[in-house]
Amino acid sequence: MEERIYTIPLRQAKSVPRTKRAKRAIKEIKEFLARHMKVEEVKIDASINELVWERGIKKIPSKVRVKAVKMEDVVWAYTPEAEVRLLEEEEKKKVEEEKPPEEEVVEETKEEVAEETAEEKKEEVTEEVEEEEEATKEKVESGEEKEETEEPEGEAMEMEGEIEKTEESLAEEIKEEGTKETGEKLKEEQ
Numbered sequence: 001m002e003e004r005i006y007t008i009p010l011r012q013a014k015s016v017p018r019t020k021r022a023k024r025a026i027k028e029i030k031e032f033l034a035r036h037m038k039v040e041e042v043k044i045d046a047s048i049n050e051l052v053w054e055r056g057i058k059k060i061p062s063k064v065r066v067k068a069v070k071m072e073d074v075v076w077a078y079t080p081e082a083e084v085r086l087l088e089e090e091e092k093k094k095v096e097e098e099k100p101p102e103e104e105v106v107e108e109t110k111e112e113v114a115e116e117t118a119e120e121k122k123e124e125v126t127e128e129v130e131e132e133e134e135a136t137k138e139k140v141e142s143g144e145e146k147e148e149t150e151e152p153e154g155e156a157m158e159m160e161g162e163i164e165k166t167e168e169s170l171a172e173e174i175k176e177e178g179t180k181e182t183g184e185k186l187k188e189e190q
Helices: 018-037 045-053 078-100 111-143 146-177 180-189
Strands: 004-011 041-044 063-071 073-077
Touching: 004 018, 004 041, 004 180, 018 045, 018 073, 045 063, 045 073, 045 111, 063 180
Parallel strands: 041 073
Antiparallel strands: 004 063, 063 073
8 A cells, every 4th residue: 555645737738628627627637646646547536526626617727736546557536624523434434333332312392300300299288298197187086076077178189289290380381491492282181
């Protein structure tokens, strides 16, 4: 494998009619590389093509810097800057391949997080209500006065009201932070 960097003049390509200059410049590059690398087949990378055609077919650059790599009987030509980009892409691929799939981060949307927190709060409040109901049943069974049993029931009603308030406050927060879609989904859930 042989590598060389050439600066190829494109003066002859400027002597043809304006509408054929870019096409002629590509031919000049191929002829130059075939002559200097002593090979018949020359492959040109898209980076050189983009460089020549950058300002259009009529206004080609006066010279082009090219890196030529000879492999067996074929020469591959590209700009030295393109090589840097290719190496960076290869390194990124290697890093991605080395990463184990377990470390992939799962992104949760605001909706999912809000739903989970609402469910958790609901569960906590319902557990508290159930505990209070059990306590009132035990008091009734033990023969305590009925007046005492009415107060926990009132507290249970207040807890249920708190559940509804927390759901409403979460819905308002999501509407403020989220998009219209999150607001519509919450309305559907309610």
